[in-house]
Amino acid sequence: MAILQTRDLEKNFGGVFVARSINFEMQPGEIHCLIGPNGAGKSSFFRLILGQHRPTAGTIWFDGQDITPLRSYQRIRLGISVKFQVPGIFKALSVWQNLEIALQDNLQGDSLSAEIRQVLDFIELRDQAAERAGNLSHGQQQWLEIGMAMSVKPKLLLLDEPTAGMSPQETAKTGDMVRTLNAEGMTILAVEHDMTFVRQIAQQVTVLHFGEIFAQGTIDQIVADERVAKIYLGKTNEA
Amino acid sequence: MQIIGLRSGYGGKPVLQGIDLEVGKGEIVAVIGRNGVGKSTLMRALMGLLPATAGQILIADRDVTQVSPHKRARMGLGYIPQGRDVFPRMTVAENLAVGETLLKRGIDPDYKRIYQYFPVLKERATQRAGTLSGGQQQQLAIARVLVGRPDIILLDEPSEGIQPNIVQDIARNVRDLNRELGITVLFVEQNLDMITLLAQRCFVIDKGQIVASLSAEDLNDPETVRRHLAL
Amino acid sequence: MSDLASREGTAGATGRAGGARRRWRPLRTLARLNGPQTLGRGPAFWIGFVVVCALVGIYPLFSDGWTVGNTAYFFTWTFMAMGLCVIWGYAGALSFGQTAFFGLSGYAYGVLTLNFGSAYGFTFGALLIGVAASALLALLLGYFLFYGRISGVFLGIVTLSVTLVFETFMAQTAGPEWTVGSARLNGFNGMTGMPPLTLPWFDGDIVLWPDIPLYYLLMGLVIVCYLGLRIFVNSRFGNVLVAIRENPDRAETLGYDIRRYQLGAFVVGSSLAGLSGVLYTAWGQYITPNSMGLYAAALPIVWVAVGGRSDLTATLVGTLAVLWVFQTLTIYGSQYALVVMGALLLVTVLFAPRGLALGLVDLAGWSWGRLRGRKARNGQGDA
Amino acid sequence: QDGEPIRIGILEDQSGEFAAATIQKVHGAQLAAAEINEAGGILGRPIELVIYDPQSDNRRYQELMRRILQRDQVDVVFAGFSSASREAVRPIVNQFDALYFYTNQYEGGVCDANVVATGAVPEQQFSTLVPWMMEQYGPRVYTIAADYNFGQISAEWVRQLVEENGGEMVGEEFIPLGVSQFSQTIQNIQEADPDVLMTLLVGTAQASFYEQAASANLGIPMGSSVNVAQGYEHRRFDPPALSGMHVTANYIEEVDTPASRDFVERWRAMFPDEVYINQPGQNSYVGIYLYATAVEMAGSTDMAAVREAIQTGDVCVDAPEGRVCIDPASQHASHTIYLVEVGEDHSITIPQVWENIEPYWLGEAGCDLTLDEDPDAQYTPSNPPPAR
Amino acid sequence: MLEGLFAFLFQFGDAFAFLVLSASGLAIIFGMMGVINLAHGEFIMCGAYVTVTAAHAGLPLPLAIACGSLAAGIIGIALERAIINRLFDRPLDTIVATWGISLIATQGTLILLGSTMPGVGTPLGSFEMGSYSFSEYRVVLMVIAVAMMGGLYLLFHRTRYGILARATIQVPHMASALGVNTKVMHSLTFGLGAALAGLAGGLYAPTMTLVPTMGTAFIVESFVTVVVGGADVFLGTAPAAVVLAFIKAGMTSLYGQLFGLIGLLLTVIVVIRIMPRGLSGWLLRGRE
Numbered sequence A: 001m002a003i004l005q006t007r008d009l010e011k012n013f014g015g016v017f018v019a020r021s022i023n024f025e026m027q028p029g030e031i032h033c034l035i036g037p038n039g040a041g042k043s044s045f046f047r048l049i050l051g052q053h054r055p056t057a058g059t060i061w062f063d064g065q066d067i068t069p070l071r072s073y074q075r076i077r078l079g080i081s082v083k084f085q086v087p088g089i090f091k092a093l094s095v096w097q098n099l100e101i102a103l104q105d106n107l108q109g110d111s112l113s114a115e116i117r118q119v120l121d122f123i124e125l126r127d128q129a130a131e132r133a134g135n136l137s138h139g140q141q142q143w144l145e146i147g148m149a150m151s152v153k154p155k156l157l158l159l160d161e162p163t164a165g166m167s168p169q170e171t172a173k174t175g176d177m178v179r180t181l182n183a184e185g186m187t188i189l190a191v192e193h194d195m196t197f198v199r200q201i202a203q204q205v206t207v208l209h210f211g212e213i214f215a216q217g218t219i220d221q222i223v224a225d226e227r228v229a230k231i232y233l234g235k236t237n238e239a
Numbered sequence B: 001m002q003i004i005g006l007r008s009g010y011g012g013k014p015v016l017q018g019i020d021l022e023v024g025k026g027e028i029v030a031v032i033g034r035n036g037v038g039k040s041t042l043m044r045a046l047m048g049l050l051p052a053t054a055g056q057i058l059i060a061d062r063d064v065t066q067v068s069p070h071k072r073a074r075m076g077l078g079y080i081p082q083g084r085d086v087f088p089r090m091t092v093a094e095n096l097a098v099g100e101t102l103l104k105r106g107i108d109p110d111y112k113r114i115y116q117y118f119p120v121l122k123e124r125a126t127q128r129a130g131t132l133s134g135g136q137q138q139q140l141a142i143a144r145v146l147v148g149r150p151d152i153i154l155l156d157e158p159s160e161g162i163q164p165n166i167v168q169d170i171a172r173n174v175r176d177l178n179r180e181l182g183i184t185v186l187f188v189e190q191n192l193d194m195i196t197l198l199a200q201r202c203f204v205i206d207k208g209q210i211v212a213s214l215s216a217e218d219l220n221d222p223e224t225v226r227r228h229l230a231l
Numbered sequence C: 001m002s003d004l005a006s007r008e009g010t011a012g013a014t015g016r017a018g019g020a021r022r023r024w025r026p027l028r029t030l031a032r033l034n035g036p037q038t039l040g041r042g043p044a045f046w047i048g049f050v051v052v053c054a055l056v057g058i059y060p061l062f063s064d065g066w067t068v069g070n071t072a073y074f075f076t077w078t079f080m081a082m083g084l085c086v087i088w089g090y091a092g093a094l095s096f097g098q099t100a101f102f103g104l105s106g107y108a109y110g111v112l113t114l115n116f117g118s119a120y121g122f123t124f125g126a127l128l129i130g131v132a133a134s135a136l137l138a139l140l141l142g143y144f145l146f147y148g149r150i151s152g153v154f155l156g157i158v159t160l161s162v163t164l165v166f167e168t169f170m171a172q173t174a175g176p177e178w179t180v181g182s183a184r185l186n187g188f189n190g191m192t193g194m195p196p197l198t199l200p201w202f203d204g205d206i207v208l209w210p211d212i213p214l215y216y217l218l219m220g221l222v223i224v225c226y227l228g229l230r231i232f233v234n235s236r237f238g239n240v241l242v243a244i245r246e247n248p249d250r251a252e253t254l255g256y257d258i259r260r261y262q263l264g265a266f267v268v269g270s271s272l273a274g275l276s277g278v279l280y281t282a283w284g285q286y287i288t289p290n291s292m293g294l295y296a297a298a299l300p301i302v303w304v305a306v307g308g309r310s311d312l313t314a315t316l317v318g319t320l321a322v323l324w325v326f327q328t329l330t331i332y333g334s335q336y337a338l339v340v341m342g343a344l345l346l347v348t349v350l351f352a353p354r355g356l357a358l359g360l361v362d363l364a365g366w367s368w369g370r371l372r373g374r375k376a377r378n379g380q381g382d383a
Numbered sequence D: 001q002d003g004e005p006i007r008i009g010i011l012e013d014q015s016g017e018f019a020a021a022t023i024q025k026v027h028g029a030q031l032a033a034a035e036i037n038e039a040g041g042i043l044g045r046p047i048e049l050v051i052y053d054p055q056s057d058n059r060r061y062q063e064l065m066r067r068i069l070q071r072d073q074v075d076v077v078f079a080g081f082s083s084a085s086r087e088a089v090r091p092i093v094n095q096f097d098a099l100y101f102y103t104n105q106y107e108g109g110v111c112d113a114n115v116v117a118t119g120a121v122p123e124q125q126f127s128t129l130v131p132w133m134m135e136q137y138g139p140r141v142y143t144i145a146a147d148y149n150f151g152q153i154s155a156e157w158v159r160q161l162v163e164e165n166g167g168e169m170v171g172e173e174f175i176p177l178g179v180s181q182f183s184q185t186i187q188n189i190q191e192a193d194p195d196v197l198m199t200l201l202v203g204t205a206q207a208s209f210y211e212q213a214a215s216a217n218l219g220i221p222m223g224s225s226v227n228v229a230q231g232y233e234h235r236r237f238d239p240p241a242l243s244g245m246h247v248t249a250n251y252i253e254e255v256d257t258p259a260s261r262d263f264v265e266r267w268r269a270m271f272p273d274e275v276y277i278n279q280p281g282q283n284s285y286v287g288i289y290l291y292a293t294a295v296e297m298a299g300s301t302d303m304a305a306v307r308e309a310i311q312t313g314d315v316c317v318d319a320p321e322g323r324v325c326i327d328p329a330s331q332h333a334s335h336t337i338y339l340v341e342v343g344e345d346h347s348i349t350i351p352q353v354w355e356n357i358e359p360y361w362l363g364e365a366g367c368d369l370t371l372d373e374d375p376d377a378q379y380t381p382s383n384p385p386p387a388r
Numbered sequence E: 001m002l003e004g005l006f007a008f009l010f011q012f013g014d015a016f017a018f019l020v021l022s023a024s025g026l027a028i029i030f031g032m033m034g035v036i037n038l039a040h041g042e043f044i045m046c047g048a049y050v051t052v053t054a055a056h057a058g059l060p061l062p063l064a065i066a067c068g069s070l071a072a073g074i075i076g077i078a079l080e081r082a083i084i085n086r087l088f089d090r091p092l093d094t095i096v097a098t099w100g101i102s103l104i105a106t107q108g109t110l111i112l113l114g115s116t117m118p119g120v121g122t123p124l125g126s127f128e129m130g131s132y133s134f135s136e137y138r139v140v141l142m143v144i145a146v147a148m149m150g151g152l153y154l155l156f157h158r159t160r161y162g163i164l165a166r167a168t169i170q171v172p173h174m175a176s177a178l179g180v181n182t183k184v185m186h187s188l189t190f191g192l193g194a195a196l197a198g199l200a201g202g203l204y205a206p207t208m209t210l211v212p213t214m215g216t217a218f219i220v221e222s223f224v225t226v227v228v229g230g231a232d233v234f235l236g237t238a239p240a241a242v243v244l245a246f247i248k249a250g251m252t253s254l255y256g257q258l259f260g261l262i263g264l265l266l267t268v269i270v271v272i273r274i275m276p277r278g279l280s281g282w283l284l285r286g287r288e
């Protein structure tokens, strides 16, 4: 059974379609990458899954349940977690508190602190634990958000451009992390423009264009696809 | 542009610890370094959005350290911030119109060229900028500065969130601009492609100081750059 | 990394849903007195706290009747301020209509005690019912507001409208037809004749006129509320509140039903406004529609903002300070009092961006630093 | 005791909403105190005024009333313009069992042993005004009144008097306090087309009615008990906004008797910049004299003694307005009532004067403060004191 | 019948004019700049006082009103320079600052100029319509109100100043990096808001009592109108005024002033409940 499935999902904003009869499906344990030109509707697709946008038509199924009528927080509670494109952190709060708020529903007391410390180590913000999150550099904010998203151990992790603003080495580290999480059984859907990263992690790739599924397949199939090269990849020697 | 012993930071917290750097007219120079080392801070200080606590910034041999941002902008300094900072409740066209402020007297904005670089902006001219996708916003931020035809452009991670073929386009366009109009470019970047495609020289920052500088030859070898990015 | 991911069950869905119920552990609750949401922790702060409480406790013995009754009067307002601090400072919802609850509870106390008298400690029953009335109204209004996704200035204007509707309505209830039982609402002139709080005692009731016993009662209430709210805002609940203040969308995508939390904070804060209303009414045996008007509604906002809305202690100290300074100015300032008040507000906003209380702390720290700096420099000079 | 000053507390607004009408109350008290002190004081003791400014804010009234009674230990307190401020302080006055002079005209009905209300009350102003207006202009009356205690009770009086005199109410409209726009009201009045318009408007915002009515060319003879005498609208508005207005007042600056002229002269000598000497100012002045007279008669400032003096019915003063006496049963004052008419150019004429109009209603209705009881209630015609 | 209809339209227009004129200055200062200006009423008072003083000095009324507006504008700019510009990054603190300004202004006026000021008469005459007669000046106010809304919309959406001002207010540091002198922009815009408030004061001065506290008569209505209008002030304020004026005029004519007032406030509550982002949010909903 698919863990995430959309059926004829459609959304438009006064004429602009950001999703047009999307039938998308993911199996548990999969790592899937969503790519596509700027404005193709990738982030909007995430917002639809999360319930921040109401679809104009169609349904969304998660883990065998129709979640279309559910509110955002109810969907999250079913086991979804997200890292947004624009870091959605609590800017006036400390880094530590950001993580505490993300984790406090699962853990408490000492195990909570221990867990937070572990996450901090991992995202290399241990020294900044007491810093105001808004004072972090852009890349550090990205890491914090990734830390918040993955630490709650969702069934489905949504990552919107996780490596934007990261150096190649950090990108590789993120890729390793994603793979490890996946090995533990987490399903992951990532939006990304960095093809190195996509190649590193993805089993399946879906290309969105003008709100429609434009192509689907393995990374090699996609890279080889002329049409994708034309609208998206350009004449890249990479990948 | 010349920077001598520049120090700057936020409130009491120093970030830049004495940066010395020189960018010649018509050069394209990259600044690289890990997260949080102070690259964006450097850009903000150059633009005057952060006061310098010590040191000097010279543009065309004029000391501008105490000059306010809008005056620097009118002297021909264009800045494209990290995180785009478009005017969210204004339309795309209005956003671009703000960029016209930079124009020198008597010069008209060249929208044709802009729309040629970024066709999507023409399509979305009346959409509110806040509702654009991330990559579209980034394109708008770049276009907005180009409208004003600055002499020097400060670019903070221009490729972030932009689809690969447009990244290549941007790199090409910036190079064209540089060649045709002699525009000087100082940019911060983490994307290897962009760096190798664009930069003529490169500085590496760590902990608020310049720790290395790479020549054109070094840049031809992706491995060297990769190593410095991982520093 | 692997170690992070491999801890027990991977899929956290069950943990999320199940985590809500937990055993209550008193010690852990007490530990919440300190936390990231409140300033002041560690022995130094708590020793200071005890000393201040002790000073406040013995001071009536050395003071005159008016000052004691007047300080008790100041205390009556602090609950509304602390409540607004929770709603505005912590949950980020600027309510411009806390006076609606103040008025409602005040009138409820009046109506109840005028009808049922003050025997058998009923005044305290009326106090509880009055506060409960506010809690109920807050629940209804808050449901209407937060479940309708009203936020920001919109929230401010809706709450202001509510209090102004109450004011306008109550102002015209002058006629004899506006009675509840034997209590005349009495329109704009206000309701009078209700008894002060009255404690039943063996040899007759103790009537709590604005004097020493009332002072101690209110002081106790202030301390209990203050400590209780500290625990509240440092709890898990409080964490979510500040998260909502910072970024409501993100809080929701972490799985919190933000409406419920906002509603919770609103009910707590508004009940406290109601408590202020009851205590004020009992203090002066008087309540008017005026106390729900525009000017009255702006006052708590000014107290909280001047004190420092981001922190309970700052709000409490700031509110008392503002009340005291303004009253003193009124007494000695003649016609110039209001001008000086305005100027003081400006000075505070400009020079103490974090509020009066924290501004003073900063100032103290700064001068201390300078003092030490000078000493250090002198020391160097000597060497 | 001897030679020690008699302390008189004054809580009158010098700022805020009511200041325009109440600054004169402070001045009136200061003038009276100065004169009395010059003449040797009360019982040989000088008067010392303790003055605070409650800023038109009821809470300040409460705070300051406590202070003035508890800490300043004044012998008597004069306080309040609006009825709301009076009600705010009455519980405190009663708690400390102090003597309180309320000198403002008001809606009437306060039956409180601690309160001496020396301002005019509706029965004095309307029993004179309403019949006169109906006789002059016709029987159809329309009332607009501020929508609170004062307005509602005054309107009740008007209604009752119109009916008693065989007239007809063709409309009655209540305006919330603070309303400043009256287009609709003007239209309603035009629709009803009354002979007489009673305007019982309160506060500066509501006074805007006159200007707006004039610019819409309403042109109906108006009667009032509040305007002109308190807020001197005829001086503040450009003519002819107030033209056709008739007010029954116990005093205004234009009263042309020797006593009044002399009073105006003394006042202006002390306060040369005074905009206008209004009824509240005079009342405050007279109030101090009434108190002084009562203390002289009682031989002490003790409240019981003072009240006993009042109960003789002989506490009277020859005030600028004429003779004023305190009625023992209700502790209210009798007044001379002037019918003030405002002309096209806002000049004042006084076509009629009624002397010694008693505050009859409260006593007749059953309030008797001479009995050994300690009531502290307020009654209205539709809610009279319990019958004895 | 026709007469009644006209009478209602007049009342509606009258209420509309009052809401629009009292709100327009606030629409800029609060709606656009985010400064919660509790001293709005005092700018209005200032405009009224200067207008009347100028008229007493012999200036024709329209010129006097212009003076009032100008004076308020200049004071606005001075205040912005001295105080408000330090508070743009903490808008909530402007509540306290402007409240302080309001206290100083009200009481300062009282001390300096006395508790009240003689007015000027309402210009123009009246006209008749069946059994009713109406003030002509009120019609002028309605016309000005409509013109003002249109003018503001054009100013902020069609002129270069308008675009730069909006840019400055939305992301100030970026506007300055694009060469906009944000200080000047802030001052000018705040000054414009103050001047419009002063204009409202000047326009209503002939019809109202002049006392230092007269501004309070405007403040609730103006805030309510701007907020019901929602985020896009120039798109929102006029429709908001239409809705509120309609309810207010209707309730007042049917049930009296009390219900007009309560009805207005209840409408605010209901409208915001239905459209949590205000009227303009609702109008623009497809495009957000």
Ligand SMILES: Nc1ncnc2c1ncn2[C@@H]1O[C@H](COP(=O)(O)OP(=O)(O)OP(=O)(O)O)[C@@H](O)[C@H]1O
Pocket (backbone or CB within 6 Å): A013, A016, A017, A018, A036, A037, A038, A039, A040, A041, A042, A043, A044, A045, A085, B127, B131, B132, B133, B134, B135, B136, B161, E286, E287, E288
């Ligand atoms: N409220 C809105 N009104 C109108 N158009 C909108 C709105 N929100 C989004 N859009 C449009 O929908 C399209 C999809 O946007 P989305 O953010 O999903 O793109 P994306 O695929 O994530 O692009 P990127 O890679 O640049 O982040 C864009 O063209 C955007 O302009």
Ligand SMILES: Nc1ncnc2c1ncn2[C@@H]1O[C@H](COP(=O)(O)OP(=O)(O)OP(=O)(O)O)[C@@H](O)[C@H]1O
Pocket (backbone or CB within 6 Å): A134, A135, A136, A137, A138, A139, A140, A165, B010, B013, B015, B033, B034, B035, B036, B037, B038, B039, B040, B041, B042, B082
């Ligand atoms: N507003 C701020 N207040 C305080 N400290 C800040 C602020 N912004 C950034 N910093 C700190 O300054 C340091 C440098 O930040 P900067 O944004 O210049 O980094 P960067 O090199 O651009 O990194 P990135 O690649 O992540 O964008 C960081 O450690 C960050 O925590």
Ligand SMILES: [Mg+2]
Pocket (backbone or CB within 6 Å): A042, A043, A044, A085, A160, B133, B134, B135
């Ligand atoms: Mg996106």
Ligand SMILES: [Mg+2]
Pocket (backbone or CB within 6 Å): A137, A138, A139, B039, B040, B041, B082, B156
């Ligand atoms: Mg950066």
